[in-house]
Amino acid sequence: MDWDIVDSPLQRSLAALNRYAGAPAPDEVFLDDMQQRIDAARRVAGRSGPGARRDANGDLNLAANGDLKRDSNPGANGDLKRDSNRAANHEADRAEPRVLLLGYSGAGNTGADLRTIETIAQLRRLLAPREPRITLFALGDCFDHPLLAGTPRLTPSLPYLPDALDAAVRDADLVLNVEGSTYTSKFSDSLAGVLIGGIALAHAHRRPAMAYGVDSGTMSAALTRFVERNAQAGEVICRNDAARAQLASLGVSAQTGxxxxxxxxxxxxxxNAAPGSRRAALCPNNPFWWPVRADAARARELDARGEASPLRYGPLHFHSWDAARAEAYRAYLDRFAQIAVGLREQGYMPVLVGMEQLDRGACADLAARVPFPIDIVARGPHTLDEVAATVAHAACVVTTRYHAAVLAISHGVPVFGLSMDARIERLLSEMGCGPWRAACDDDDGAQAALAAIASLQDGGVRGALIAAYGDYARMQRARFDAMGERVRAVLEG
Structure with a gap:
């Protein structure tokens, strides 16, 4: 690509988007493009000595390709373009901090939305009587909670996401990554690139930037390189010590939060408020069709034929699937069905909970395997508050979804985890509740779950478990408060 012949930021961004969409390995191209923009911002920031110029808001003025942006009709001295409106409003901006939240909002994922909701609420408490001007980076249109629905969403200024982020972070006084599953290739390298790269871009533009209560997991070689190249960009606060230790091995200095x-x-x-109610919330998903990967050629073929695919995720991405994954999924559903039947025999009334819109399919597949009628409460047909309440007020929970475990523990509900990765394992192990989990592909997972829940008939077992939950939840809330104080110090510093 000869960038010299492309005249405008819009044309450059369109050209980069087309290159990404036509690449054999689009996710790797996406990470490379994010890195290019981060490096360009760092180069310009490095020239911020006596010879560097800033705009009226104190920003280094950087175009999408890293060139200094000049007025289309500069004066004889070649001054950088200044925005008088931003200058006039600079003091007002300081009174109303501009905060950009990067995450997974809008996808109908209850855990991601709860994280965002509680962060927004915390920011408003911390900064009162100032009202922060919060903007959400959104990945969908499911905003069924009033706090999310009333928060403005980012309108990209350029078509290619790395360019849009490069512009957006420079309009923020603070950039927060509020998605938990950040340093992992489990779901999507492109999503990880947005979350990690957005913080690195903000840091390169000398904007305060923090990864807020994040986790880690297995990473591809490309994502590992990306993390290592941006190891010192912004502040990283992990939600457990295991994530902090893993990131330390890659050069990332993180705090525990x-x-x-x-x-x-x-x-x-x-x-669940009805007398004698003993609802057991079962929270399945499809653990085996991740990660999603970009495949533009496949997307174009489907579009040309006017066909849909159940594996398609957005315009260009597709879930991973093959015969081995399909067989693992069938066995997983069979185990969950055994748990439903066994819990009914123990006197519970099972209900299936779809913590994310995508989980509706898994709930329907599981319901078809259960030999009795079973209710489904899932995002989409039900709101975030309805889904969360079903878990938080159940008599017990069995889950593959991390935030169903957080909801249960936070509300004193016994939970057994059928984990798809390290997140639930870390959570329950950190609490000293290691026997209350099994891998989602463990042949003995159903028996382990039923035995653990049956042990609750012993009042001593139940009492000790709930006491451990209470102690752990209080510690987590105290850590979250401390994280908020750090945010306030950054914004007021």
Missing amino acids: ADTAWTYRARADSH
Whole structure:
């Protein structure tokens, strides 16, 4: 690509988007493009000595390709373009801090939305009487909670996401990554690139930037390189010590904090408030169709034929799937069905909970395997508050979804984890509740779950478990409060 012949930021961004979409390995190209923009911002920031010029808001003025942006009709001295409106409003901006939240909002993922909701609520408490001007980076249109629905969303100024982020972070006084699953290739290298790269871009533009209560996991070689190249960009606060230790091995100096969803309190649930109610919330998903990977050629072929695919995720990405994954998924559903039947025999009334819109398919597949009628409460047909309340006020929970475990523990509900990665394992192990989990592909997972829940008939077992939950939840909320104080210090410093 001869960038010299491309005249405008819009044309450059369109050209980069087309290159990404046509690449054999689009996710790697995306990470490379993010890195190019980060490096360009760092180069310009490095020239911020006596010869560097800043705009009226104190920003280094950087175009999408890293060139200094000049007025289309500069004067004889070649001054950089200044925005008088931003200069006039600079003091007002200081009074109302501009905060950009990077995450997974809008996708109908209850855990991601709870994290965002509690972060917004914390920011408003911390900064009162100032009202922060919060903007959400959104990945969908599911905003069924009033706090999310009333928060402005980022309108990209350029078509290619790395360029849009490069512009957006420079309009913020603070950039927060509020998604938990950040340093991992489990779900998508492109999403990880947005979260990690957005913080690195903000840091390169000398904007305060923090990864807020994040986790880690297995990473691809490309994502590992990306993390190592940006190891010192921004502040990183992990939600457990295991993540902090893993990131330290890659050169990332992180602090231990907490997940931001611990302060959420579920509304009353009339179903579980009924005398003698013993609902067991079962929270399945499809653990085996991740990660999603970009495949533009496949997307174009489907579009040309006017066909849909159940594996398609957004315009260009597709879930991973093959015969081995399909067989693992069938066995997983069979184990979950055994748990449902066994819990009914123990006197519970099972209900299936779809913590994310995507989980509706897994709930339907599981319901078809259960030999009795079973209710489904899932995002989409049900709101975030309804889904969260079903978990938080259950008699017990069995989950593959991390934030169903957080909701249960936070509300004193016994939980057994059928984990798809390290997140639930870390959570329960950190609490000293290691026997209350099994891998989602463990042949003995159903028996382990049923035995653990049966042990609750012993009042001593139940009492010790709930006491451990209370101690742990209080510690997490205290850590979250400390994280907030750090944010306030950054914004007021």
